[in-house]
Amino acid sequence: xxxxxxxxxxxxxxxxxxxxxxxxxxxxxxxxxxxxxxxxxxxxxxxxxxxxxxxxxxxxxxxxxxxxxxxxxxxxxxxxxxxxxxxxxxxxxxxxxxxxxxxxxxxxxxxxxxxxxxxxxxxxxxxxxxxxxxxxxxxxxxxxxxxxxxxxxxxxxxxxxxxxxxxxxxxxxxxxxxxxxxxxxxxxxxxxxxxxxxxxxxxxxxxxxxxxxxxxxxxxxxxxxxxxxxxxxxxxxxxxxxxxxxxxxxxxxxxxxxxxxxxxxxxxxxxxxxxxxxxxxxxxxxxxxxxxxxxxxxxxxxxxxxxxxxxxxxxxxxxxxxxxxxxxxxxxxxx
Numbered sequence: 001x002x003x004x005x006x007x008x009x010x011x012x013x014x015x016x017x018x019x020x021x022x023x024x025x026x027x028x029x030x031x032x033x034x035x036x037x038x039x040x041x042x043x044x045x046x047x048x049x050x051x052x053x054x055x056x057x058x059x060x061x062x063x064x065x066x067x068x069x070x071x072x073x074x075x076x077x078x079x080x081x082x083x084x085x086x087x088x089x090x091x092x093x094x095x096x097x098x099x100x101x102x103x104x105x106x107x108x109x110x111x112x113x114x115x116x117x118x119x120x121x122x123x124x125x126x127x128x129x130x131x132x133x134x135x136x137x138x139x140x141x142x143x144x145x146x147x148x149x150x151x152x153x154x155x156x157x158x159x160x161x162x163x164x165x166x167x168x169x170x171x172x173x174x175x176x177x178x179x180x181x182x183x184x185x186x187x188x189x190x191x192x193x194x195x196x197x198x199x200x201x202x203x204x205x206x207x208x209x210x211x212x213x214x215x216x217x218x219x220x221x222x223x224x225x226x227x228x229x230x231x232x233x234x235x236x237x238x239x240x241x242x243x244x245x246x247x248x249x250x251x252x253x254x255x256x257x258x259x260x261x262x263x264x265x266x267x268x269x270x271x272x273x274x275x276x277x278x279x280x281x282x283x284x285x286x287x288x289x290x291x292x293x294x295x296x297x298x299x300x301x302x303x304x305x306x307x308x309x310x311x312x313x314x315x316x317x318x319x320x321x322x323x324x325x326x327x328x329x330x331x332x333x334x335x
Contacts, residue, residue: 026054081123082106142273150283153173203258266304267303
């Protein structure tokens with residue numbers, strides 16, 4: 001089905017649908033070109049209904065959004081920020097980590113069902129678009145966004161151009177190697193990656209690695225020991241940061257060591273892309289702002305050759321990908 005020409009008629013606003021597609025949840029919003037979110041929905045991602053199940057879910061959610069007087073034909077398009085890996089040429093996901101199919105088509109089935117131009121990018125590339133058009137990066141030509149969440153990822157502008165790559169996976173910074181000895185295994189199957197140590201999924205393994213070298217007495221006298229027992233022998237990222245906030249000395253030491261590794265990752269981003277601003281999001285960072293950001297600011301200068309940029313938490317919070325998905329449509333972004 002051909003996609004109709006852009007239309008700009010609803011209440012004087014340009015409207016678009018934004019989608020944040022993850023392996024756990026899918027979120028859909030209707031928003032305007034000023035960054036106002038007018039309606040939103042969230043559901044668990046339907047991962048077991050065949051390769052077309054996700055696109056059908058997105059179509060159903062979009063059709064379920066109700067705004068008085070809204071007609072589907074008045075919307076300019078659909079922007080999707082998705083966890084990868086992506087195959088942008090085919091418009092879908094290529095062997096996605098949390099969806100058990102070789103290829104999950106998104107762009108073509110959504111365009112055919114809704115008759116709306118549909119755009120697709122990696123979620124972190126989408127997020128950095130949100131930052132540049134609606135957040136702290138307005139007018140910034142050299143900008144990086146880093147998420148520290150279940151995993152670690154990034155999106156980057158250099159000289160005003162969004163870096164994409166041959167498949168849409170150009171800035172997979174979470175897979176920079178920060179430990180050449182490879183003590184920990186990343187979820188991708190490789191060793192020593194940043195994500196294996198400092199992400200929400202990686203932190204419990206890194207805590208275990210550190211505690212092996214601690215004396216039994218030092219561990220047992222810490223708040224972490226109680227947390228560890230409560231959680232069946234492993235410390236979650238949440239419990240680690242809660243213990244640090246409570247002043248536990250061992251937890252604070254581990255948080256500082258995570259901060260040093262994060263600083264190495266940020267230094268690699270700074271040396272590779274030379275941004276003037278790095279904004280940070282993701283659940284680990286957003287829920288533990290000073291404990292995550294301050295060690296990065298403190299230690300990055302020990303590792304980067306380039307001038308240290310401004311580093312701050314994104315003002316767009318957990319919606320940064322959704323804002324970027326809207327920006328994709330309003331800017332008619334096509335890799």
